[in-house]
Amino acid sequence: MAGSAYDALLQEVYRINDIGRALSVLSWDREVNMPASGDSARVQQMTTLRQLLHQYATSDAFGEAIEAAAAELAGLPDDDDRSCLIRVLRRDLVRSRKLSEAFVLDLSRVGARAWTAWKQAREADDFGSFQPHLARLIELQREMAERYGYDDQPYDALLDGYEEGAKTTQVAAVFSAVKAETVPLLQAIVDRGRKIDDRILHQDFPVAGQEAFARRIGATVGYDFARGHLGTAVHPFATSFDRDDARITTRWYPDFLSPSLFGTLHECGHAMYEQGVAPELSRTPLGRGASAGIHESQSRMIENLVGRSRDFWRAHFPDLQAAFPQQLGRTDAESFYGAINKVQPSLIRVEADELTYNLHIILRFELEQAMLGGDLSAADLPGAWREGLQRLLGVTPPDDREGCLQDVHWSGASFGYFPTYALGNLYAVQMYEAALAGDPSVASQLALGRTDALVDWLRRNVHRHGRKYPPDRLIHLATGRPLDHQPFIRYVTSKFGELYGLV
Numbered sequence: 001m002a003g004s005a006y007d008a009l010l011q012e013v014y015r016i017n018d019i020g021r022a023l024s025v026l027s028w029d030r031e032v033n034m035p036a037s038g039d040s041a042r043v044q045q046m047t048t049l050r051q052l053l054h055q056y057a058t059s060d061a062f063g064e065a066i067e068a069a070a071a072e073l074a075g076l077p078d079d080d081d082r083s084c085l086i087r088v089l090r091r092d093l094v095r096s097r098k099l100s101e102a103f104v105l106d107l108s109r110v111g112a113r114a115w116t117a118w119k120q121a122r123e124a125d126d127f128g129s130f131q132p133h134l135a136r137l138i139e140l141q142r143e144m145a146e147r148y149g150y151d152d153q154p155y156d157a158l159l160d161g162y163e164e165g166a167k168t169t170q171v172a173a174v175f176s177a178v179k180a181e182t183v184p185l186l187q188a189i190v191d192r193g194r195k196i197d198d199r200i201l202h203q204d205f206p207v208a209g210q211e212a213f214a215r216r217i218g219a220t221v222g223y224d225f226a227r228g229h230l231g232t233a234v235h236p237f238a239t240s241f242d243r244d245d246a247r248i249t250t251r252w253y254p255d256f257l258s259p260s261l262f263g264t265l266h267e268c269g270h271a272m273y274e275q276g277v278a279p280e281l282s283r284t285p286l287g288r289g290a291s292a293g294i295h296e297s298q299s300r301m302i303e304n305l306v307g308r309s310r311d312f313w314r315a316h317f318p319d320l321q322a323a324f325p326q327q328l329g330r331t332d333a334e335s336f337y338g339a340i341n342k343v344q345p346s347l348i349r350v351e352a353d354e355l356t357y358n359l360h361i362i363l364r365f366e367l368e369q370a371m372l373g374g375d376l377s378a379a380d381l382p383g384a385w386r387e388g389l390q391r392l393l394g395v396t397p398p399d400d401r402e403g404c405l406q407d408v409h410w411s412g413a414s415f416g417y418f419p420t421y422a423l424g425n426l427y428a429v430q431m432y433e434a435a436l437a438g439d440p441s442v443a444s445q446l447a448l449g450r451t452d453a454l455v456d457w458l459r460r461n462v463h464r465h466g467r468k469y470p471p472d473r474l475i476h477l478a479t480g481r482p483l484d485h486q487p488f489i490r491y492v493t494s495k496f497g498e499l500y501g502l503v
Helices: 004-032 036-058 060-072 081-097 101-124 127-148 154-159 168-192 207-221 258-275 292-306 310-323 333-340 354-373 378-393 419-438 440-446 452-461 471-479 486-499
Strands: 230-232 238-242 245-250
Touching: 004 036, 004 060, 004 081, 004 230, 004 238, 004 245, 036 060, 036 081, 036 101, 060 081, 101 127, 127 154, 127 354, 127 378, 154 168, 154 354, 168 354, 168 419, 168 486, 207 230, 207 258, 207 310, 238 258, 245 258, 258 292, 258 452, 292 419, 292 452, 292 471, 310 333, 354 378, 354 419, 354 486, 419 440, 419 452, 419 471, 419 486, 440 452
Parallel strands: 230 245
Antiparallel strands: 238 245
């Protein structure tokens, strides 16, 4: 049984966690329910909570409580929940103390105002109104990198906040390898000239019908609506206040089915991760995902490896057809499978196919480094975006709404986050291969459109651990080897080679 020092530490941990989760509730409500007129007051409320959170999380008393508990628990195995919590608390304390309270408050205010400015700028296609906010955020991100410190590149300091232990040079090398193998495959598909008709996705799909089916398919893949909620947001996201309150959002297009359908599946993957964390880790920093990249692996697995698979729609297309008989009554599951997997360089990241998606992330990765390093100003971002998208994907956005204003992340000062999206794709396929190899029932169930065995494997090998382990250790524990991009290459080569007649 844990001693008194550890029990005392837990009380402090619970208090800090509860403040952070309350802050998340305010943030979720701001994006989903809050009237626009409440924004000014909400910014102040969130800033106050961030101030309290920073004060508690960096206090001398909290640091002393961590060390007292560490001394009391000395000698425990490093995979014991308590040892893992001490490690994470020490790491978080060191990072938090490198940011002054004044800096945290400034970043909170600037970020909150920038989010509002971004939302309005995106609606009006007016980058100029967002530009000064972005310029200030870039300054603060540079200052943050210096405060954290780094051995090699400033970007390392920010990347480490989302993907513990990751280095810019390592990520760049992985991305270079992925690009070297996917670009020729993309070109072969283009040269092959096979056309896939996806017009069935672009019809009149009443939003009420989309929402009803989204709830049905979300429950089918394993999202527990009794411990969740589906809302609407400008930019879909998932958030968790506890394993028993993990919420998702999506967006609805009355003339395009894919965004809500696959956005819902994607966010379900995130929320299912949080719902699967071991109950004993609740109210601690261990009660959430190991890293942004590991988290993204769960959403991409449900969205793509499950939700865009042929077997899944052979099983579930009749239900979708029944929900939209006029739109889909004259087509079949195979045609639908082709439509949702059409490879086509596109403008919008969240709507990109599996093959080109990583190129969207590589562009953002390059732009973030350039902005942070001073090689790219906020004013020059739209032009750099257009040039980069043309270079990597051969398409040019007609406006900034479909260009550099499409993502919410920079308005929230989330520099260093984008690379984790592509890392998530790689983690996902590596885990998926391990699940198929480790449990034969995973494949047999998936052939019937069922995910029970897959979700069970994820619960045992990934979800239950929460943040106990850094991402490099977790992927090794789950799959038996470090991160490897080759499973992803095998997957896309096989899938799209077959779909486009290249094999």
